[in-house]
Amino acid sequence: MITLIGVVAATCTTISFVPQVIQIQKTRNVSGISLSMYGILTTGVGLWMLYGFLIRDMAVFFANLITFALAMAVITLTVKERLSLAKKVVHQV
Amino acid sequence: MITLIGVVAATCTTISFVPQVIQIQKTRNVSGISLSMYGILTTGVGLWMLYGFLIRDMAVFFANLITFALAMAVITLTVKERLSLAKKVVHQV
Numbered sequence: 001m002i003t004l005i006g007v008v009a010a011t012c013t014t015i016s017f018v019p020q021v022i023q024i025q026k027t028r029n030v031s032g033i034s035l036s037m038y039g040i041l042t043t044g045v046g047l048w049m050l051y052g053f054l055i056r057d058m059a060v061f062f063a064n065l066i067t068f069a070l071a072m073a074v075i076t077l078t079v080k081e082r083l084s085l086a087k088k089v090v091h092q093v
Numbered sequence: 094m095i096t097l098i099g100v101v102a103a104t105c106t107t108i109s110f111v112p113q114v115i116q117i118q119k120t121r122n123v124s125g126i127s128l129s130m131y132g133i134l135t136t137g138v139g140l141w142m143l144y145g146f147l148i149r150d151m152a153v154f155f156a157n158l159i160t161f162a163l164a165m166a167v168i169t170l171t172v173k174e175r176l177s178l179a180k181k182v183v184h185q186v
Contacts, residue, residue, distance in 0.1 A: 006144045012137025019129035032125040036112035044105025051099045 014063045017070035021077070030078040038078070042071045107156050110163035114170070123171040131171070135164045 024030055045068045052060030117123055138161045145153030 002144065002147045005140055005147065009137050009140035009144055012133050012140060014137075016130050016134035016137060019133070020127040023127040023129075024125065027125070029125040032117065032120070032122040034113040034116040036116075037109050040105050040112065041109035044102050044107075044109060047098055047102035047105060051095065051102050054095045054098065 010059070010063050014066050014070075017067065017074060021070055021073045024074065024077045024081070028081055030081045033074070033078050035075065035078060038071055038075045042068060042075065045071060103152070103156050107159050107163075110160065110167060114163055114166045117167065117170045117174070121174055123174045126167070126171050128168065128171060131164055131168045135161060135168065138164060 024033075045064050048064040049061055049068060052058065052062075052064060117126075138157050141157040142154055142161060145151065145155075145157060
């Protein structure tokens with residue numbers, strides 16, 4: 001039972017970033033998103049990956065690998081959208 | 094050394110939501126934030142708290158308690174801002 005709670009917990013925290021990635025791809029709206037948050041988060045998740053690898057815990061490694069990819073997707077999409085918006089502003093000026 | 098990596102990883106993933114909370118409080122801009130993401134994340138973090146409590150691992154419990162509070166703050170501020178925006182729209186109509 002305790003293990004099941006851990007598995008559900010890990011699944012939730014890992015897949016939680018999926019709706020954010022989908023929302024950005026659909027709406028292209030990234031204005032309220034904090035890049036500092038995703039920067040610190042990605043660093044932390046990357047270190048969790050390293051930790052999982054070093055202690056040979058593949059569950060920790062792979063769960064964080066997925067979160068790392070999703071958080072990186074949020075960062076990439078946000079930066080891309082902001083650069084594209086900045087370009088539009090420059091063209092308007 | 095491995096323990097230190099784990100501690101830095103946990104610190105990063107726990108405090109990463111602080112800049113998002115500060116940004117919302119400063120700018121009141123929540124338009125790009127996915128509430129589905131924070132809903133799933135808060136469920137997962139809540140289950141991690143329960144898991145930490147059940148296996149008597151107070152580090153897991155308290156780290157997730159902080160993340161839980163920060164994610165709840167993002168949800169509360171986002172819902173509050175969206176309700177306030179919706180009210181303004183209703184008044185304009």
